[in-house]
Each structure stands twice: as structure tokens, then as C-alpha cells.
Amino acid sequence: MDDMLLVGGSIYLRTLEEGDAAALAGLIKSNKTFWGETEPDWETGFSRVTNQLQNIQYFRDGFSRDEFYTFGIFERRSNSLIGVINLYDVKRGPFQSASAGIAIDKNNNSKGVGTDSLKLLLSFAFNSINLNRVSAEVMPRNAASVRVLEKAGFQSEGLKRENILVNGRWESHLQYALLKKEWA
Known part of the structure; x- marks a missing residue:
């Protein structure tokens, strides 16, 4: 798989490499509490470097198979890993769709x-x-993520009631989507 680089203003997205495993493990470890407010519990040892090496290989394999696309979010000034963003559940054929997810360091x-x-x-x-539709789900109380989706042009499609267990509590999610023809 060739590495992919997408460059923005103050950040860039890059496919993760083996050399990113320690930074990814550190990012996960330092954001466990912050991300844990909206994410399901991680398995014990998830933030270990060895586990992140396996995850990076898994990410790269998914990219090669056109199943999901995971990128590290890097700060351009420092080249520091400050988050992860992905397209997952890629569906081809008559669907041409995927879902998007993002996790950003609490300090950014x-x-x-x-x-x-x-x-x-x-x-x-x-x-x-060449996808036609990208969807995303967000907890109604996650105002920052709702703002990100709406600023990018996503439209609300409704509420998925109690669809995921987070910290022992069933959480509902707002369903958002953006179509290619709506993308500016």
C-alpha cells in the first residue's frame, strides 16, 4: 500500500506507519478519560505499543482492501500526532457510502x-x-462534534435511540449525512 498524504492549513492527514505506534499509544493513553466520555470501553492493554502496531497493520490492510480508511491527524508545525480520523464501513455497489469517525487530542x-x-x-x-454519501453519528451532548459536522455541511437525519453502551449506560446518537452533490 502506498502512503497517502492529505494537506490542510495547520494539519495534515497521513496513513499511519509502524513508526507511529508509540505516538498512537501515547495519544490513546493520554486521552482515555476524555475520549471515554463518548466511546465504548477499550479492552485492557489497548494503549500498548504492541497493540497499536497490530492496529496500524490492520488499518493498512483495510485501506488496501477498500474496506476502511484510517489516517493520523498531524500538526504541520510540529509533525505531532494529534488525532485519528477514518472512513469505515465502506459499502460499494449501489451504495457508494461510508461512515466517518474522528478522535482529537483533548489539548487540540x-x-x-x-x-x-x-x-x-x-x-x-x-x-x-468516489463515494456518494458519508454519514456520521454523534451523541447529542457532544456539542463540539455536532458543530464540526454542521460546519462541514452535514445534515441531521434523526436520532438513533440507545444504540451503543458507553460506561454502562445506553447512549443515543444523532445521525448525520452529507451527499457528494452537497459537498462544496
């Missing part, structure tokens, strides 16, 4: 990183791999 939250990263990912989705 609410600084435009999410919006810039999502716009780069959408350009890739619609222009490079």
Missing part, C-alpha cells in the same frame, strides 16, 4: 482541527474514492 479540541480534518477526509471520500 475546539481549535478547528476537527473541521479541517473532516474537510480533508470528505475531499478524499468524494473526489478520490
Whole structure:
């Protein structure tokens, strides 16, 4: 698989490499509490470097198979890994769709990183791999992520009630989507 680089204003997206495993493990470890507010529990040892090496290989394999596309979000000034963004559940044939997910370091939250990263990912989705639709789910109480989706042009399609267990509690999600013809 060839490495992919998508460049934005203050950030860039790059396919993750083996050399990113320690930085990815550190990112996960330092954001466990922050991300844990909206993510299901991780298995024990998830943030270990050895596990992240396996995950990076898994990400690269998914990219090669056109099943999902995972990118690291890097700050251009420092080349530091500050998040991860992906297109997952890629469906071809009559669907040409995928779902998007993003996780940004707590220290880079609410600084435009999410919006810039999502716009780069959408350009890739619609222009490079020719998807027609990208969807995303977000907890109603996650106002920052709702803002990111709406700034990128996503439209709300409704509420998925109690669709995922997070911290022992069933959480509902707002369903958002953006179509290629709506992408500017």
C-alpha cells in the first residue's frame, strides 16, 4: 500500500506507519478519560505499543482492501500526532457510502482541527474514492462534534435511540449525512 498524504492549513492527514505506534499509544493513553466520555470501553492493554502496531497493520490492510480508511491527524508545525480520523464501513455497489469517525487530542479540541480534518477526509471520500454519501453519528451532548459536522455541511437525519453502551449506560446518537452533490 502506498502512503497517502492529505494537506490542510495547520494539519495534515497521513496513513499511519509502524513508526507511529508509540505516538498512537501515547495519544490513546493520554486521552482515555476524555475520549471515554463518548466511546465504548477499550479492552485492557489497548494503549500498548504492541497493540497499536497490530492496529496500524490492520488499518493498512483495510485501506488496501477498500474496506476502511484510517489516517493520523498531524500538526504541520510540529509533525505531532494529534488525532485519528477514518472512513469505515465502506459499502460499494449501489451504495457508494461510508461512515466517518474522528478522535482529537483533548489539548487540540475546539481549535478547528476537527473541521479541517473532516474537510480533508470528505475531499478524499468524494473526489478520490468516489463515494456518494458519508454519514456520521454523534451523541447529542457532544456539542463540539455536532458543530464540526454542521460546519462541514452535514445534515441531521434523526436520532438513533440507545444504540451503543458507553460506561454502562445506553447512549443515543444523532445521525448525520452529507451527499457528494452537497459537498462544496
